[in-house]
Amino acid sequence: MNDLEILNNRPSKKKILYPVNNELASYLVRQGREVSLPVSHTDLLNFTWSIPIKDEQGNSTYWEKAIYDKREWDYLREGLVKIYAILRTEGDMSFADQLDVARIDYCSFGNSLPFRIRIVNKFNSNFDHYYIKITDASRIYGLELEHFLSPNRLTFYTDRGTLVEEHIPGLPGDVFLEQYLDRTETNKTRLAKEFVKFNERCFVRLLGDMRAYNFVVVATPDIESYQYRIRAIDFDQQSYEGRKNLYMPQFFKENNAFVTTVISQLNTESIEQYKAEEWSAMAYRVAVTRFRLMELLNIMSRDTVAPPEKQQLLIDQLNEHFKTPAFSRCKSMGQILKLHLKYMLRGNLKLIQEKTRSLVKRIN
Numbered sequence: 001m002n003d004l005e006i007l008n009n010r011p012s013k014k015k016i017l018y019p020v021n022n023e024l025a026s027y028l029v030r031q032g033r034e035v036s037l038p039v040s041h042t043d044l045l046n047f048t049w050s051i052p053i054k055d056e057q058g059n060s061t062y063w064e065k066a067i068y069d070k071r072e073w074d075y076l077r078e079g080l081v082k083i084y085a086i087l088r089t090e091g092d093m094s095f096a097d098q099l100d101v102a103r104i105d106y107c108s109f110g111n112s113l114p115f116r117i118r119i120v121n122k123f124n125s126n127f128d129h130y131y132i133k134i135t136d137a138s139r140i141y142g143l144e145l146e147h148f149l150s151p152n153r154l155t156f157y158t159d160r161g162t163l164v165e166e167h168i169p170g171l172p173g174d175v176f177l178e179q180y181l182d183r184t185e186t187n188k189t190r191l192a193k194e195f196v197k198f199n200e201r202c203f204v205r206l207l208g209d210m211r212a213y214n215f216v217v218v219a220t221p222d223i224e225s226y227q228y229r230i231r232a233i234d235f236d237q238q239s240y241e242g243r244k245n246l247y248m249p250q251f252f253k254e255n256n257a258f259v260t261t262v263i264s265q266l267n268t269e270s271i272e273q274y275k276a277e278e279w280s281a282m283a284y285r286v287a288v289t290r291f292r293l294m295e296l297l298n299i300m301s302r303d304t305v306a307p308p309e310k311q312q313l314l315i316d317q318l319n320e321h322f323k324t325p326a327f328s329r330c331k332s333m334g335q336i337l338k339l340h341l342k343y344m345l346r347g348n349l350k351l352i353q354e355k356t357r358s359l360v361k362r363i364n
Contacts, residue, residue, distance in 0.1 A: 015111050015236050016307070018137040020158070023299045028140070028158050031292070035086060037159040038079035041132055044115045046072055050106060062109040063116065077101045084119045087130055087155055087166055098122055111236050112136055112163070129167040138305045139163065142207060142235025144296055148289040149205050149282055152231055168233045170216025177212060177257045180219075187225040191217075192265040193274050195258045198230040199249050200278040204344045206337050208237035208246045211254040239333040240306045242313030244321060283348030286341065297341075300334030311336070 020028070028034040050064035068076060081099045085091055102120040107113070112133035120127040133139075135158055143165070147154045156165045171180065180186055202210050214234040219226045237246075245251040250259050262271070286293060306314075314336060315327045322343050330336045 015138070015240060017111065017134065018303075018305050020135050020137050020140065021303055023302065024137060024140065027295065027299055033156065033158055035157045035159060037086070037157065037162055037164060038082045039076055039132070040159065041113070041115070041134055041162045043076065043079075044104065044106075044132060047104075047106065048072075053105060063105045063107050066104045066106045066115070068104075076104070080104075080117050081119065083132075083164055084117070084128070084130060086157065087164065088128075102127055112139065131165045131167065133163045133165065135161050135163045136236065137303060138238050138240055139235045141296070141300050141305065142238030145205050145207070145238065146232060146235060148293050148296075149285050150201055150232075151229070151281070168216060168231055170218040170229075170231055170233075172233075173212030173215050173217055173230070173258075174254065176217040180217075181257060181261070185226065187228075188261050189265045190226065191228050191258075192262040193270075194228040194230050195249070195255075195262055196266070196271055196274040197278040200275050201282065202232070202249055203247050204279070204282055204341065206239045206247050206333075206340060207232060207235065208239075208241040209234065210249040211252045212258075213254070215249075238305070239300075239337050240310065242306075242310030242317075244314065244317040279345055280348050283345045283352055286345060286349065287352050297334055297338050301332050301338060303332065303334060306333045 025034070044066070047066035047068050049067050051067065053061050053063040053065055055061050077100065080101050081096050082091075082093065084099060085093050085096060089095065098121055100120055100122050102118040105116040105118070107116070110133075115132045117130050117132060118127050119129070140156075140158065140163070143154055143156050146152065152168075154166065154168075156163065158164070181188075181191075198210075198215070201207075210232060215230055215232050218229040218231060220229070241247065249255050250262075266274075311330075311333055314333075315330055318327045318336065318340065319325055324343075326343075327336060327339060330339060
C-alpha cells in the first residue's frame with residue numbers, strides 16, 4: 001500500500017476549507033440563509049487571553065474560555081444577544097433585556113475554529129448555546145442536506161465569512177457509550193434500531209467521519225421505556241472522503257460498542273427491515289423537498305468540495321459497490337451524490353410516484 005492509499009484509508013484529520021462560491025452564496029440569499037450579523041467570526045478572535053476548560057475528571061475538552069477586555073466585551077455582548085434573537089425569534093428583540101452572554105468558548109482544534117456562545121436568561125438562569133464558525137462550503141452543503149434528508153430541521157445563517165449554527169442538544173455518542181449504554185433503563189434494542197437507521201442516513205447522503213464524538217444520542221421517555229434519535233453534529237466532511245466505508249458509521253472503531261449492540265439485539269431480517277424503513281422515509285423527504293434539493297445539488301455539482309484523488313477513489317469504490325460503470329461519468333462530488341441518491345432510493349421514489357398517479361386518477 002503506497003502513501004496515497006494509506007491516506008485514503010482513514011478520515012482526514014484536518015480537512016481543507018472550501019470557499020462559498022457565487023452560486024452557493026446566491027442560493028443562501030434566496031433561501032433566507034444569508035443575513036446581516038452584528039458580530040463576525042473575525043470579531044471574536046480579538047480575545048486577550050484564554051483559560052483551558054476541563055471536564056469533571058480534569059481532562060482536556062479542547063475548549064478554552066475566551067477573555068476579552070471590557071470595551072470589546074460590551075460590544076460583543078450586545079451583538080451576540082442580537083444573533084441569538086435572529087436564531088430563535090427571527091430578530092425580535094422584545095425579549096433582549098432578559099438575556100445576557102454568560103461565556104464565550106473557543107476551540108482551536110476544530111476545522112472551522114468554532115466559538116460556542118452561552119446565552120443565559122438573567123431572571124431564571126436558564127441557558128442555551130449556539131456556535132459561530134468560519135464558513136466552509138462542505139459544511140453548508142452538509143447542513144442543508146441534513147435539513148432536507150434527515151428527520152431533523154436545522155437553523156443556521158451565514159454572513160459572508162461567518163457561519164452561525166443553533167446548538168444540537170444531546171449526549172455525545174462517546175459519552176453515551178461510557179455512561180449510559182449499560183444502564184438498566186437503556187433499551188438496547190431500540191438503540192440498535194436507531195443506529196442502523198443513522199448508519200443508513202449517513203451512507204445515503206454521503207456524510208463522512210461519523211465517529212462517536214461527532215454525533216449525539218437523544219433519549220426520549222415513551223409510554224414504555226425510551227425512544228432514541230442519533231443526530232449528526234459535525235458536517236465538515238459532507239461528500240469529502242474517498243473511501244466508501246468512511247460514510248458508514250459502523251466501520252469506525254469508536255462506534256464498536258454500537259455495532260456490538262446491533263449484533264446482539266437484532267437479527268438480519270430486522271436490520272434489513274429498519275434499513276428499508278429509512279430508505280422509504282428518505283425518499284419521501286426527497287419528494288417533498290425535490291425542487292430546493294435539486295437546486296442545491298446542481299450548484300454542488302459545479303463546485304469543488306474534495307481533492308481529485310478522493311473523488312476518483314470514491315467513484316471507483318461506488319462503481320464496485322453497485323456493480324456499474326455509471327459513476328465514472330461523474331465530474332464532481334455533487335454529481336456523485338446525485339447519482340448515489342438515485343441508486344439508493346430509486347425503488348422507493350418509484351413507489352411514491354406510482355401512489356401519486358393512482359391518487360390523482362381517483363380524484364379525477
